[in-house]
Amino acid sequence: MNKVVLRQPQVADGTSIWHLVRDTGVLDVNSPYSYLMLCKFFSDTCVVAEQEGQIVGFVSAFRLPADQQTLFVWQVAVAESQRGKGLGKALLKALIRREACKNVRYLEATVSPSNLSSEALFRGFARDFATRCEVSECFPAHLFPGGNHESEMTFRIGPFRYQT
């Protein structure tokens, strides 16, 4: 099986990332522009996974403006072909080891109740770092238009007790 390489995204990856997110069938598909913007202005806290020239994984994140010690993970996308191989956790670990994430003490992400694999990912990540994972409501379903979006629950992981 060919090696999966984890790297910082470039703007040329934007459309492939958009396709990957769309093809997961579970994530909110943001505009193609938003993925170009993430690759250009937030690449220090984004990671892509590439295999044989194909983007097969992606994580986007940024430090919270109101709390620079917390890293907010926006989306984690893993291609069907890579499911169940630990790629999601590998993406998060590559992210948290970045220089741009130095001294991050908490990681936050939102997960919808039906996304059991995402819940398992974050709970497993907290376990691996021997730290807490606290869940609270972030965006109740009624805040979304059209009545067809689940609530989003915040998974707050930390504190990271040693240099991450």
Ligand SMILES: CC(=O)NCC[C@H](N)C(=O)O
């Ligand atoms: C961690 C993660 O992928 N959360 C998804 C949040 C939201 N539903 C989205 O897809 O952007």
